[in-house]
Amino acid sequence: MAAVDIVGVRKAFGATEVIHGVxxxxxxxxFVVLVGPSGCGKSTLLRMLAGLESITDGTxxxxxxxxxxxxxxxxxxxxxxxxxxxxPHMSVFDNMGFSLKLRGAPKAEIDRRVKEAAAIxxxxxxxxxxxxxxxxxxxxxxxxxxxxxxxxxxxLFDEPLSNLDAKLRVxxxxxxxxxxxxLRSTTVYVTHDQIEAMTMADKIVVMHDxxxxxxxxxxxxxxxxxxxxxxxxIGSPAMxxxxxxxEAGAGPRFVSDxxxxxxxxxxxxxxxxxxxxRPVVLGVRPEHLHLADEGAAAEVLVVEPTGSEIQVFTKxxxxxxxAVFRERHRFRPGDRIRVAPLPGQIHLFDAESGRxxxx
Amino acid sequence: xxxxxPQRATEPGVARDGPARxxxxxxxxxxxxxxxxxxxxxxxxxxxxxxxxxxxxxxxYWMVITTFxxxxxxxxxxxxxxxxVVHPTLHNLHKLFFETHYPIWLWNTMVVSVVATFLSLFCAxxxxxxxxxxxxxGSRLVGMAIFLAYLVPPSILFxxxxxxxxxxxxxxxxxxxxxxxPTFLIPFCTWLLMGYFRSIPYExxxxxxxxxxxxxxxxxxxxxxxxxxxxISAGIFAFTLSWNEFIYALTFISSTTNKTVPVGxxxxxxxxxxxxxxxxxxxxxxxxxxVAVLYSFFVEYYVSSMTGAVKx
Ligand SMILES: Nc1ncnc2c1ncn2[C@@H]1O[C@H](COP(=O)(O)OP(=O)(O)OP(=O)(O)O)[C@@H](O)[C@H]1O
Ligand SMILES: [Mg+2]
Numbered sequence: 001m002a003a004v005d006i007v008g009v010r011k012a013f014g015a016t017e018v019i020h021g022v023x024x025x026x027x028x029x030x031f032v033v034l035v036g037p038s039g040c041g042k043s044t045l046l047r048m049l050a051g052l053e054s055i056t057d058g059t060x061x062x063x064x065x066x067x068x069x070x071x072x073x074x075x076x077x078x079x080x081x082x083x084x085x086x087x088p089h090m091s092v093f094d095n096m097g098f099s100l101k102l103r104g105a106p107k108a109e110i111d112r113r114v115k116e117a118a119a120i121x122x123x124x125x126x127x128x129x130x131x132x133x134x135x136x137x138x139x140x141x142x143x144x145x146x147x148x149x150x151x152x153x154x155x156l157f158d159e160p161l162s163n164l165d166a167k168l169r170v171x172x173x174x175x176x177x178x179x180x181x182x183l184r185s186t187t188v189y190v191t192h193d194q195i196e197a198m199t200m201a202d203k204i205v206v207m208h209d210x211x212x213x214x215x216x217x218x219x220x221x222x223x224x225x226x227x228x229x230x231x232x233x234i235g236s237p238a239m240x241x242x243x244x245x246x247e248a249g250a251g252p253r254f255v256s257d258x259x260x261x262x263x264x265x266x267x268x269x270x271x272x273x274x275x276x277x278r279p280v281v282l283g284v285r286p287e288h289l290h291l292a293d294e295g296a297a298a299e300v301l302v303v304e305p306t307g308s309e310i311q312v313f314t315k316x317x318x319x320x321x322x323a324v325f326r327e328r329h330r331f332r333p334g335d336r337i338r339v340a341p342l343p344g345q346i347h348l349f350d351a352e353s354g355r356x357x358x359x
Numbered sequence: 360x361x362x363x364x365p366q367r368a369t370e371p372g373v374a375r376d377g378p379a380r381x382x383x384x385x386x387x388x389x390x391x392x393x394x395x396x397x398x399x400x401x402x403x404x405x406x407x408x409x410x411x412x413x414x415x416x417x418x419x420y421w422m423v424i425t426t427f428x429x430x431x432x433x434x435x436x437x438x439x440x441x442x443x444v445v446h447p448t449l450h451n452l453h454k455l456f457f458e459t460h461y462p463i464w465l466w467n468t469m470v471v472s473v474v475a476t477f478l479s480l481f482c483a484x485x486x487x488x489x490x491x492x493x494x495x496x497g498s499r500l501v502g503m504a505i506f507l508a509y510l511v512p513p514s515i516l517f518x519x520x521x522x523x524x525x526x527x528x529x530x531x532x533x534x535x536x537x538x539x540x541p542t543f544l545i546p547f548c549t550w551l552l553m554g555y556f557r558s559i560p561y562e563x564x565x566x567x568x569x570x571x572x573x574x575x576x577x578x579x580x581x582x583x584x585x586x587x588x589x590x591i592s593a594g595i596f597a598f599t600l601s602w603n604e605f606i607y608a609l610t611f612i613s614s615t616t617n618k619t620v621p622v623g624x625x626x627x628x629x630x631x632x633x634x635x636x637x638x639x640x641x642x643x644x645x646x647x648x649x650v651a652v653l654y655s656f657f658v659e660y661y662v663s664s665m666t667g668a669v670k671x
Contacts, residue, residue, distance in 0.1 A: 052565050073571040085562035089584045099570035146570075 002063035002153040002186055003028045004049070009058035011044055011210075018044055019210040021058065026203075031180050031187045035197040036207035037233070042190040045207075046156050049188060050079050062153060078147035079156040082163065084139045086131040086146075092118075093127040096145045117148040120179070137168045144176070148183070155180075155187040161196065173199060194234050198222070206230050224347075228354035231283050231347055237311060240289075240321045242282045243351060254282050254348075258317025260296045262341065279351035286311070288345035289323040295340030298323075300331045314339070419647075425640035426451055433636060451637030452645075455628075461642060463616050464623035469649070471533055471619060472601040475540035479597050480590065482541065483548030488578055490549070491556040492564065502553065509546035513606050516542065524611050535611035536619070540601045547600070548593040555589030556582065588660040595657055599650050620646040 004026040011019040019041045026032050034042045047053040049060060051072035059066050067075050078099075086095050094101075096117060097110045105113075118124050121141045131139055140160060147155055157176075161169045177200050180187055191197055197204050198218045206213040206221065206229070213233075214226040225231035231239050244256035252264045262282070298314035298321060305311075305328075312323045312331055316339070323339055331337065348357040425433065427447040432439045439445055455461045489495070490502045520539050529535040559582060567577045583590070608622040615627065624642035628635045 050565075050569055052568065072565075072569045073573075077569065079566070079569050081562050081566060083560065083562055085560065085566040087563060087567075087581060098567075102571045102576065150570075 004154060004186060004188070005059075005061045005064075006045075006049075007059050007061075009045070009048065009060060010056045011041070011048060011053065012056045017056075017210070019048075019056075022207075022210075022212050024205055024212065024215065026186060026188065029184045029186055031177075031189065031200060031202045032205060033197040033201035033203070034188065034190045034205045034207060035192065035194055035233075036213075038192055040207045041210040042192070042207055043158055046079075046158050046188060046190050049154070050077055050156055051075050076150075076153045077156055078150050078152040078154075079158065080143045080147055080160045082159045084131075084143040084160075084163075086139055086142055088131050090130070091127065092123060092129050092131070092134070092142050092145075095131070095142055096127075096149050099146070099150050113149050113151075114145075117145045120148065120182070121145050136164050137172065140164065140172060141175075144179070148179070151185075153186065155185055155189075157187065157189040159191055160189075161191070162193075169196075176200065195236060198234070204234075206233060208233075224356070225283075226356050228281060228283070228349045231349065231356075235285055237286050237322055237324065239283045239285050239347070240319075242284075242316070242319050242321070244280065244282060245277055246280055246348075247277070254280070254346075256282070256317050256319065258319055260317035260319075262296060262346075264346075280357065281349045281351050281354075283347035283349060284341045284345065286322045286324040288342045289321075289339045290342055291325075291329070291337060292340035293338060295338040298337055298339050300333055300335040300337060302333060303331050312337075419644075422640045422644045422647075425636055426644050428637060430637065451635075451641045454635070455638045455641045455645070459627055459638070460615050460618070460623065461620075461645070464618050464620045465645070467533065467617060468602060468619040468621075468646070471536045471540070472598050474533075474537045475544060475601045476594055476597040478537065479541045479544035479548050480594055482545045483552050483593065484578075484583070484586075484590070486545065486549045487552035487556055488582060491553050492561075493574075502550075505546045505549050509543060509550070513543060517606050517610050520607070521610055530611060531613045531617055533617065536601075536604070536608060539607050539611065540604060544597045544600060548597055551593045551596065552586065552589055555586050559585050591657050591660040595653060598653065602646075602650055 004024075006022055006024040006026075009019060009022045010017060022045060024032070034045065036042055044053060048055050051067070051070060055068050059068055061067060062075060062077070087098065090098065093114055096114045100110045100113060114127070115124075118127055121144060123138070123141055123145055126134065126138060126142075131142070134142065140163075143160065160176075161172050164172060173196060176189075189200065201218055203215065204218055204221055205215050208229050214221060214230045216224075221230060221234045225234060225239075228241070232241070242254075242256040242258075242260065244254055244258075244260070246264070247253050247255055254262045254264055256262075296316055298316040300312055300314050302313040303310060304313075309324050309326050310329065310331075312325065312329075314321050314323060314337070321339075349355060350357055424442070424444050427444050427449075429446060429448045429450060432445060486505065490498045490505075520542070524530050524535045524539065529538065563581055563585075564577050567581050572580065603621055604619070605621050608619045609626075612618050612622065615623070618626065620642065624639060624646065628639045628642060
């Protein structure tokens with residue numbers, strides 16, 4: 001177990017820089033999820049942590065020791081790959097015991113530790129099998145077993161669940177989480193699935209184009225996204241955005257480009273005076289819209305019931321807006337409804353920089 | 360449950376072949392429906408196969424019957440059919456094994472081929488792995504250069520090589536062949552193995568690297584076990600090439616007891632303009648048997664390495 005510190009890390013392949021200075025502090029025993037769209041550099045960062053890629057600039061330290069030039073085998077880390085990377089010519093037992101064998105551990109100890117890990121992961125009866133004789137979920141568990149057996153300082157996962165079907169993915173999610181609660185080892189987990197990030201993480205790092213957009217606890221990111229990117233990335237269905245302006249007056253109002261006008265209720269500190277007339281983007285989550293007589297008029301386009309809720313796609317002042325209701329309203333396409341955000345549940349972003357404004 | 364789909368798949372076949380096809384309605388097609396009906400199958404599959412087999416096997420047949428023919432029978436087309444043996448005899452084999460140095464030639468060929476093959480495989484594994492996986496500067500270039508080396512024909516190369524063989528004092532010894540065969544075996548095996556190494560997922564190596572393996576351990580414990588089919592086919596190829604090699608063996612060896620089978624047979628069983636056809640053919644037959652046996656043992660590996668990659 002160890003803390004991991006990533007300071008000012010950059011990575012360039014040839015002339016193209018793909019990671020532009022990343023700082024992340026990971027406390028001992030924390031479960032950190034790196035999340036972001038495809039190609040944002042998550043895998044590259046993880047591979048630098050593992051020692052599989054060189055570090056162009058900045059430092060990575062594990063347990064207080066800078067490991068920039070330390071080869072992977074001496075970093076005491078374990079990594080679970082997306083395609084599991086099980087050795088096809090070795091049995092499950094040998095796969096799990098390989099690293100110990102390389103280290104020259106006595107046979108009895110290898111046997112004991114592999115059996116222990118197998119018991120944790122429910123692999124006891126599969127130890128003699130070869131990877132090709134296992135199902136996807138079982139392979140996944142063997143890959144994790146291989147990591148557990150080593151009892152490393154840090155666990156690294158690179159999209160370990162993306163090859164599994166939806167149901168198994170949910171089950172494995174819980175399993176990995178339970179495993180972490182049991183082993184309490186520092187974990188860095190890469191995914192592009194924000195639900196996976198929300199459900200598993202102690203701390204989420206949202207990455208975009210080789211930069212860190214925001215670091216925080218899952219609900220913090222959900223409640224107070226720092227910028228438009230995080231706001232749109234975290235949460236499902238995604239947040240609605242309405243571009244517009246703020247008009248200070250008797251009570252400050254938001255007026256969208258499409259003419260929708262909403263009162264800005266909450267901010268007691270007041271919307272700063274400089275903000276008057278400035279172009280902003282108002283964000284509101286679908287689940288924070290409710291039916292209200294004083295709300296803005298929207299036209300229902302599509303209604304999708306999921307059972308627990310209904311998702312309603314609407315046109316609100318020229319913008320596409322989605323609303324989610326837990327009540328079973330019987331809307332039809334073409335209906336006109338009036339919706340308004342719940343008080344205090346709106347987000348304002350600067351239209352130019354994408355930064356969060358108050359509140 | 361699967362019944363419905365294959366039936367549907369054969370529908371176009373039914374339409375094209377008309378009543379004839381309909382008559383044998385029980386036949387199940389499996390996708391390649393142009394091969395389905397019997398007449399079609401005969402034309403597209405069996406006939407070409409037969410022609411191919413004939414072309415391939417007839418020389419062997421000729422070799423076998425000539426081996427067991429007496430000279431009278433061999434030279435008399437009028438009284439004896441050239442395609443059949445009437446009075447089989449072991450005379451030719453006896454002459455080959457007891458009146459020439461054939462057993463020694465076999466032994467020489469075996470030693471030279473086996474040693475040259477292993478030597479070449481060892482070098483090819485190192486070279487192929489380094490070029491494919493170590494990503495050093497200019498690795499592509501080296502790969503190309505090795506391939507180009509393979510393209511230089513032995514009939515040109517044997518002249519400079521003979522100078523070298525002479526100056527090392529290797530002339531007329533097995534080492535002359537053992538050390539020159541790799542000049543064409545290594546490039547060939549390297550290329551074959553490079554393709555095979557490329558099919559092994561990179562992640563396996565990275566995983567082993569994290570597990571604490573050194574490069575050498577990765578090569579020995581991960582790559583080589585997975586490349587066994589590739590090694591076997593490269594080995595078979597190398598073995599066959601050295602077994603049949605002629606030019607170097609002819610140039611670098613002079614004494615009878617150091618010759619290999621291909622050279623010994625044509626130099627010792629042709630005296631002036633007298634061809635000892637029976638023994639020649641016997642020599643060729645006996646010489647091709649070991650290779651044939653080798654192939655038949657490993658044919659499965661060999662095919663899989665030509666067609667497939669590593670599957671997890
Ligand atoms: N070896 C390489 N050489 C050059 N560019 C690379 C290399 N590896 C990755 N890149 C580039 O670096 C960027 C980040 O890649 P990376 O694999 O880290 O993305 P990712 O966030 O893991 O995406 P995904 O979710 O699709 O796995 C990409 O633009 C990619 O093209
Ligand atoms: Mg990735």
